[in-house]
Structure formats: structure tokens, C-alpha cells
Amino acid sequence: MSEEPTASAQLPPSGEIQNYSLTATTENWFEYPVRAYPYHSDYSGIVWHGRYLAWLEEARLEYLRSIGIDYAELVALGCELPVVELSLRYHRSVQMGMAVVVKTRMTEIAGVRINWDYRIQSVDGEELYLTGRVTLVAIDREKGKILRQLPSAIKEALVKRAV
Amino acid sequence: MSEEPTASAQLPPSGEIQNYSLTATTENWFEYPVRAYPYHSDYSGIVWHGRYLAWLEEARLEYLRSIGIDYAELVALGCELPVVELSLRYHRSVQMGMAVVVKTRMTEIAGVRINWDYRIQSVDGEELYLTGRVTLVAIDREKGKILRQLPSAIKEALVKRAV
Amino acid sequence: MSEEPTASAQLPPSGEIQNYSLTATTENWFEYPVRAYPYHSDYSGIVWHGRYLAWLEEARLEYLRSIGIDYAELVALGCELPVVELSLRYHRSVQMGMAVVVKTRMTEIAGVRINWDYRIQSVDGEELYLTGRVTLVAIDREKGKILRQLPSAIKEALVKRAV
Amino acid sequence: MSEEPTASAQLPPSGEIQNYSLTATTENWFEYPVRAYPYHSDYSGIVWHGRYLAWLEEARLEYLRSIGIDYAELVALGCELPVVELSLRYHRSVQMGMAVVVKTRMTEIAGVRINWDYRIQSVDGEELYLTGRVTLVAIDREKGKILRQLPSAIKEALVKRAV
Numbered sequence: 001m002s003e004e005p006t007a008s009a010q011l012p013p014s015g016e017i018q019n020y021s022l023t024a025t026t027e028n029w030f031e032y033p034v035r036a037y038p039y040h041s042d043y044s045g046i047v048w049h050g051r052y053l054a055w056l057e058e059a060r061l062e063y064l065r066s067i068g069i070d071y072a073e074l075v076a077l078g079c080e081l082p083v084v085e086l087s088l089r090y091h092r093s094v095q096m097g098m099a100v101v102v103k104t105r106m107t108e109i110a111g112v113r114i115n116w117d118y119r120i121q122s123v124d125g126e127e128l129y130l131t132g133r134v135t136l137v138a139i140d141r142e143k144g145k146i147l148r149q150l151p152s153a154i155k156e157a158l159v160k161r162a163v
Numbered sequence: 164m165s166e167e168p169t170a171s172a173q174l175p176p177s178g179e180i181q182n183y184s185l186t187a188t189t190e191n192w193f194e195y196p197v198r199a200y201p202y203h204s205d206y207s208g209i210v211w212h213g214r215y216l217a218w219l220e221e222a223r224l225e226y227l228r229s230i231g232i233d234y235a236e237l238v239a240l241g242c243e244l245p246v247v248e249l250s251l252r253y254h255r256s257v258q259m260g261m262a263v264v265v266k267t268r269m270t271e272i273a274g275v276r277i278n279w280d281y282r283i284q285s286v287d288g289e290e291l292y293l294t295g296r297v298t299l300v301a302i303d304r305e306k307g308k309i310l311r312q313l314p315s316a317i318k319e320a321l322v323k324r325a326v
Numbered sequence: 327m328s329e330e331p332t333a334s335a336q337l338p339p340s341g342e343i344q345n346y347s348l349t350a351t352t353e354n355w356f357e358y359p360v361r362a363y364p365y366h367s368d369y370s371g372i373v374w375h376g377r378y379l380a381w382l383e384e385a386r387l388e389y390l391r392s393i394g395i396d397y398a399e400l401v402a403l404g405c406e407l408p409v410v411e412l413s414l415r416y417h418r419s420v421q422m423g424m425a426v427v428v429k430t431r432m433t434e435i436a437g438v439r440i441n442w443d444y445r446i447q448s449v450d451g452e453e454l455y456l457t458g459r460v461t462l463v464a465i466d467r468e469k470g471k472i473l474r475q476l477p478s479a480i481k482e483a484l485v486k487r488a489v
Numbered sequence: 490m491s492e493e494p495t496a497s498a499q500l501p502p503s504g505e506i507q508n509y510s511l512t513a514t515t516e517n518w519f520e521y522p523v524r525a526y527p528y529h530s531d532y533s534g535i536v537w538h539g540r541y542l543a544w545l546e547e548a549r550l551e552y553l554r555s556i557g558i559d560y561a562e563l564v565a566l567g568c569e570l571p572v573v574e575l576s577l578r579y580h581r582s583v584q585m586g587m588a589v590v591v592k593t594r595m596t597e598i599a600g601v602r603i604n605w606d607y608r609i610q611s612v613d614g615e616e617l618y619l620t621g622r623v624t625l626v627a628i629d630r631e632k633g634k635i636l637r638q639l640p641s642a643i644k645e646a647l648v649k650r651a652v
Binding site for chain 3: 037038039053054057058061072073075095096097098
């Protein structure tokens with residue numbers, strides 16, 4: 001890994017309280033293909049409703065990776081992005097064996113909250129299986145407190161992406 | 164198991180379409196104690212956000228059992244209660260090793276939708292960890308269609324409970 | 327999907343009991359890359375010991391797919407391949423964020439048992455994280471009985487592969 | 490919690506290397522009842538083979554609790570008990586909805602390895618679903634090294650138990 005991202009990802013100085021309002025919207029959806037294996041399914045032959053959250057996490061972290069942010073490094077730097085809120089609607093069931101696409105984008109950054117929108121669709125885009133939103137905050141691992149501003153690596157990557 | 168519930172739980176005659184409007188509210192919360200084991204936690208030492216859905220399912224099915232409904236029997240009779248919508252808010256994190264209480268109640272039955280409210284609290288009730296709502300529908304397993312009315316066993320149990 | 331595999335995958339005639347002894351060994355390991363996401367980890371920051379079984383299942387089914395066998399189709403045809411035995415040794419821990427490779431091969435087909443050997447290694451092959459063996463049998467879904475011979479699609483694919 | 494166990498649970502002085510050979514056998518099995526919920530099952534209606542490991546972990550930690558050892562406290566003191574080896578045999582499948590009993594006992598402590606034997610049985614003891622063994626070692630969290638001797642709290646509890 002290059003050193004640049006590490007340097008720019010350093011946490012804000014302690015005590016610094018700074019409000020900012022940034023609306024970053026990724027125009028395009030990031031697409032992450034997955035397949036429903038037996039362990040994703042339940043007795044009814046379809047993916048168990050809670051199992052989708054693993055796919056959403058994978059898609060989110062791969063999207064971050066695609067814009068230069070390695071989540072494990074972020075954690076090593078002292079920042080975590082826990083989920084503080086989520087809502088999901090199950091439109092159609094995904095059967096065991098099916099290949100589908102998880103689409104995600106960050107729709108806005110409202111204060112310290114990062115919102116991610118999701119759609120799970122068939123590969124051909126014809127069927128919609130799930131829509132949802134997951135909200136994260138950035139926290140300082142050591143203090144266990146919400147960061148008043150995102151690590152600069154994330155903010156910059158998002159802004160660049162949002163243009 | 165007694166035969167009564169089985170008899171009354173039979174699915175409605177095919178073709179029958181019947182609207183009903185029943186507002187059943189369980190006055191008291193059903194309480195279901197759980198403990199956070201290592202496999203519930205993630206790298207941060209707290210329960211992974213998607214793992215809570217297993218606890219919510221357990222609490223829901225144990226509540227149904229407490230009013231005389233065995234979910235596996237319901238499935239054997241041809242009825243499933245899949246989740247069609249959910250929303251969760253994470254107020255505080257549950258640490259690995261902690262014992263907490265999952266509280267749930269059915270707040271209303273709106274048409275074919277059954278809404279369950281949830282609160283995860285500390286054993287002494289002082290701390291609130293999670294609030295959420297999960298919405299189910301009843302479906303006919305064979306036809307894969309939403310039942311226009313709940314199996315009578317459920318409806319009766321709910322009405323009795325709601326008085 | 328072509329119709330050939332479907333035709334040849336039909337289950338053996340009921341009542342047919344036939345012993346066969348086939349030793350099929352895939353010379354090369356099938357390699358399946360995975361990454362350890364937060365949901366795979368536990369409080370200690372490493373992959374929880376039970377979570378590896380999901381990776382082993384994925385690798386196994388992708389290997390079958392690579393030789394023309396779609397597991398969901400096999401199930402639709404009435405055949406399942408449940409796990410009847412497994413043993414794992416954890417040599418080193420996989421940290422959250424790491425990318426590793428799951429290697430698998432079928433080492434032998436002993437009567438009705440299909441043995442799969444596994445190695446989880448670092449991408450460069452230098453580090454060994456896990457070794458294991460998983461044993462499957464083929465069962466007739468409807469009768470719930472062990473098949474005395476594998477569905478011909480599997481057997482043929484294995485024999486071809488084993489040359 | 491009383492202070493005694495905490496005091497006696499302190500890790501051995503760094504540098505101390507001490508071989509000991511203790512054969513502790515709990516005569517009686519510890520019994521831990523569980524129920525198979527939908528999220529434990531897979532498409533075939535039975536518990537997914539990897540899901541049992543969560544039950545084995547729960548039973549193990551509840552057994553430790555029953556002899557005065559709180560696993561989360563042990564971790565806070567700097568000691569972890571990771572799984573280094575396991576083997577399982579699946580004799581019969583556990584169906585969604587079934588209540589079964591996980592039985593466990595420590596069969597021996599061989600050097601730094603702690604072996605746990607498992608049996609999953611029907612409530613009436615008539616049916617056997619799974620047998621298995623899970624091997625743990627004690628490690629020093631900070632150094633990431635295997636402890637040459639168990640924390641004294643564990644050793645004492647085991648010896649007392651084994652009489």
C-alpha cells in the first residue's frame with residue numbers, strides 16, 4: 001500500500017469540533033455480484049432475511065476499496081464505521097443457487113451520518129429483490145466517540161467521486 | 164400437542180378473498196433474554212449489526228409459542244410468515260459477554276401485514292441498545308401467494324391476547 | 327444450460343443397489359479466493375472458527391460448477407450432498423481484512439462418500455491458515471436415503487476430471 | 490462477581506515456562522438445551538452443518554460459567570481460548586423447529602490443549618444427532634502466544650470439578 005492514503009487518513013486532532021455539510025452523491029451505482037449458497041438459505045429455500053446484511057457489508061467495503069479506502073486500514077488508524085440505522089424492504093425472494101447483483105451508492109453525507117442506498121437486482125436488471133438504506137457514523141475507536149468529521153481520506157475520496 | 168390448534172390452523176379455502184381489519188395490540192412486551200457469545204461479535208468486540216436479526220427471530224417465535232403457535236407446525240400446515248420489511252436503530256452497542264433482554268410485541272395487524280416492535284434493553288431496563296420494527300406477511304407455501312387472512316389459529320390467539 | 331447434463335443427472339432407478347468403487351483424484355487444487363469481512367470476524371479481530379465452513383461450501387460449489395455441475399439444479403433433480411463428517415485444523419488466524427485462497431480437491435470417492443480436502447493459504451502461498459477434510463454423501467431428497475451410486479452427471483464429471 | 494476468581498485468574502508471570510500434566514475429566518456431561526430456529530436451517534429444512542458450531546460455543550461457555558469462569562472476563566484479563574482443531578460427525582439431521590440437547594464435557598487437558606467432547610441428542614436421549622470434539626488452547630492476548638499453563642482460575646475449577 002502507498003503511504004499517501006495512510007497519511008491523509010489520520011484522525012482529526014482531539015478536541016476539534018467542526019461542523020461541515022457536504023452532500024456527496026455518487027451518480028452511478030457500484031455493482032457487486034453475489035451468489036446465494038446453501039448457507040445463505042433457510043428452510044424455505046430462499047435467502048434468510050438477515051443474511052442479506054452480509055452482502056450489503058461486502059458491497060459497501062468493496063465500493064470503499066474501489067475508491068482507495070481499505071476498511072481494515074481505517075480500523076488500524078483508529079476509525080470505525082459502525083451501522084447506526086438500517087431499513088430494508090424485501091420485494092422478491094432470492095432462491096438458493098441464484099446469482100444476483102448488489103447495487104450501492106452513497107446518497108448523501110448528512111453531518112456525521114453516511115447514508116448508503118441499496119438495490120439487489122437480477123443480473124439482467126429485470127427483477128428487483130431488495131431495496132434498503134444503511135446509515136453509518138465514523139467513530140474514534142479509542143474514545144468510542146463519534147467523529148465530528150470524517151477521516152480526510154474518506155471525505156476526499158467521496159468528494160472526488162461526487163463531482 | 165393438542166389437536167385443537169392444528170384443526171383451527173388450517174389454511175383458508177382457496178379462492179376465498181376476505182378483507183378484515185383487526186387491530187390487535189399486546190399490551191405487555193414479551194421478554195426474551197439472550198447473551199452475546201463470541202460468534203455474535205465482530206472485530207470491534209460488539210455484536211455485529213446483522214446478528215441481532217437472529218435474536219429478533221428467536222424472540223418472535225418464542226412469543227408465538229407462548230400463545231400456542233408452533234412455527235414449525237404452521238409451516239407443516241402450509242403457511243409461512245416471511246419478513247417483508249424491517250427497520251432497526253442501534254442506540255448503544257452490546258459487548259461480547261453481555262446479557263440483555265429482547266422485548267417484543269405485535270403492535271397492529273394491518274390488513275395482511277403483522278408488525279412487531281422490538282426493544283433490546285439491559286436486564287435492569289436502564290440501557291436501551293436497539294429499537295426496531297419487523298413486518299411479516301402470511302403466505303401460502305404451495306402457491307407462494309400472500310394469504311388474504313391469517314390462519315385462524317394465529318388470529319384467534321392474537322385476539323384473545325389483545326383483550 | 328444445455329439439456330445434456332440434466333438428462334444424465336437423473337437419479338438412479340429406485341431399488342437399484344449397485345456397489346462401485348471409483349477412486350477419482352483431482353490432481354490439481356481448485357482455487358477460490360475470499361476476503362475476511364467484519365462479519366466473518368469475532369471480538370479478537372480474526373475470523374470466527376465456524377465461519378470458515380461457509381468459505382469451504384462456496385469453494386466446493388464453485389468447483390462443482392467449474393466441472394459442469396450446478397448444485398441448485400442437482401437439488402431440483404432430487405439429489406442433495408449433505409456433509410456427514412468434517413475435521414479442521416487451524417494453523418494460523420486470518421485477520422479481518424485479509425485476502426486468502428481456499429484450495430480444494432476431491433481426494434477419493436470411497437463407496438458413497440465423497441471426500442474433499444481443503445487448505446486455506448495466503449495469496450502468495452507462503453502462509454498456511456487451515457487444513458481440513460469434509461465428507462459428503464449423496465442422498466435422494468424424497469426418500470431421505472443415501473444413494474448407492476452418485477448421479478451419473480457427477481460421476482462422469484469426476485472421472486473425466488480425474489484422468 | 491466476587492473478587493476471588495478475578496484475582497486467581499491472573500495470567501502467569503511472563504517468561505514462566507512450566508510444563509504440567511493434568512488429566513481432568515468431568516464425569517458428568519453438562520447439558521445445554523437449544524432449539525433450531527429458521528435461521529439455523531438451510532434450504533433442505535435441516536440445520537446447516539456449520540451452524541452447530543455456534544451451539545457448541547454456547548454450551549462450552551455456559552459450562553465454564555457454571556464452574557465460575559466468565560469468558561468475557563477471561564478475555565478482559567488477557568487470555569483467550571481459541572479453537573485450534575475440531576472434528577464433527579453428523580449422525581442424523583436436526584429439523585427446523587426441533588428442541589435438542591447439547592451435551593459437553595472436558596475429557597482431558599493434554600499439555601496446553603483443552604479437549605471438549607460433544608454429543609447432540611434428543612431431549613429424551615433416544616436419538617443421537619452429532620458427536621464431535623473441539624480442541625482449544627489458552628493464549629496470551631497481548632503477545633499472541635500460547636500460554637504454557639492455563640490461568641489458575643480455570644485449572645483450579647477444572648481440578649475441583651474433576652474429583
